[in-house]
Amino acid sequence: MTEPVLATRDLTKSFGALKASDGISIDLRPGEIHAIIGPNGAGKSTLIHQICGGLRPDSGTVHLLGRDVTAEGIAARARLGLGRTFQISALAMEDSVLQNAMLGALGHSGRPWRFWRPALRDPDLRARAEDSLHRVGLADHMHKRTANLSHGQRRQLEVAVALTLDPKAFIMDEPMAGLGAEGSALLTRFLDELRAQAPILLVEHDMDAVFALADRISVLVYGRVIATGTVDEIRASAEVREAYLGEEA
Template structure:
């Protein structure tokens, strides 16, 4: 097997007595969608934060594209090609949708210490950004400030900015959260095509989406992965049914 794009080995993180991440190992192979499911408080977001660099693990290894990224901050990891979306949208609220995506395009092109050329007249920024908004179906709202977008639109905008980074892997933290059934269905179709561009580590509560999309599923309970396998294996795993799907064994 080729080396995985992202590999996590024996990751541990405690908050006081709470073991939020308790020896987690998993990997993300190219071309796959690896879903991470688990009940509330299982430590899914904590894990994503450690991978993206906003939290420092107590111990364990994170390798991305064959490189140990433990010492890199969030911005440096993003520059390597690790794009993330946030559980609750995290956008530049006063900027329009277009300018949010342009920020990602600008970051991808290199240094931001450029002081003279106006960004709104820079077609090397506006055109790729507009193309990304078109891909997620947000082109008609390009000039609306992020703060004035609907919840679902902000989720789409998060995806568009992640796309604009031209990433080597996506970390998507509950992209469907708060979306209506129609929006969730559209986004499911969209993510399905996205795995060709870069593999996705997907944290999601929407089981329809997970079972429709995932090549592999890992189940996280109390900071530990209790099972990893394809959709059918997970559906039929008695321990998973007991711990998470809420059925008697």
């Protein structure tokens, strides 16, 4: 089997008596979309935080491209190739759409210590930012103030900023949240193609999108991965039906 791009090994994290992560081992292989599903409170956000570096696990490790990054912070992991989108948009609302994308391009360049030439006149930064905005369909809105974007457009911008980083792996925390049917369908098609560029770890509540996109699904319940498998395997699993899908099936 090919080396996973991203892997967690026995991640454990407790908050008091609550085990939010209980020995989680998952991996993300090249070219795949690996979806994490689970009921509210299953520990999906805690897992994402530990993968991205915002939260240190009590025990266990996170490996990115074969390298142990458990001790690294958010910024270091981003530089190594993690591209993350947030469940609740984390964008500079006072700035323009283009400026938000340029921030990503600036992070990718790794050269923020420049003080004289206006950022917007830097052709390399600008090209990278505009290219990403084109790809998500925001090119016509790039000079708008981000606060004036619709909810769906902010979700698109989240993805665009991650694209500017040219990451080795995408971590997407509910990218479909709050999108209408049409928006979800558009984004689903986009992510479908994006996996060829870099694999995607996708936390998502929208089951239509998950079943349409995922190569593999891991089901998280009470901090434990109770099953990992293909869409058909997960659909067929009695344990998963009982623990999670059962409510809806």
